[in-house]
Amino acid sequence: MKKVFVSVLACAFLMVLSQNACYYDNEVEQYGVVSCDTVGISFSQDVLPIINANCISCHVQGGVQSSSPLTNYDQIKGFSNEIENRVNGIGGIMPPSGPMSECNQSKIEAWVRAGAPNN
Template identity: 40%
Template structure:
């Protein structure tokens, strides 16, 4: 009986000690409503991409400062933000979007690239 209690206690401790971040345990695909550029995508682009993809930035040759520019480059954007860590083509440089941000951008494309 003592061995059984020890085994059960050990199993509970091992399961309870699993370390996961909020991003890992949250439902990354649960974006229920229609994703739009102005409401959902633009804030992500502005916070993570504009410093390079605008006038004066290192990627100013490919600006993403408005709806049309982002819409016209969506396949390239999704390709670059979805690359594995360590890939030299992964964007944003020196960082990564969260899984939920990537989901929002890919859902925007799937939802039809609506502006508003």
């Protein structure tokens, strides 16, 4: 009985693993993220310039969305999970004019998933 349980668990685990692999393959095919380098994403070199170019016009004191300013590391880290969702359109796409490039989305995602480091 115990053996059956263990193999059911192992099977479920393998299914999860292979699904992830499929998801990744699909993403590469769909979005062409192959040419987008998301290894070792840096807050100051990658994330901040993206936010400055695409978000800060509204997310700043005096802007239309001054209640969630995104002007420095602490503010951006504070909203990081929400930012990851929003750039992917979950809860409403940001910027409101339409999604950023797939590469910019992937970079934001990679940074948030790395724990939103101040690097």
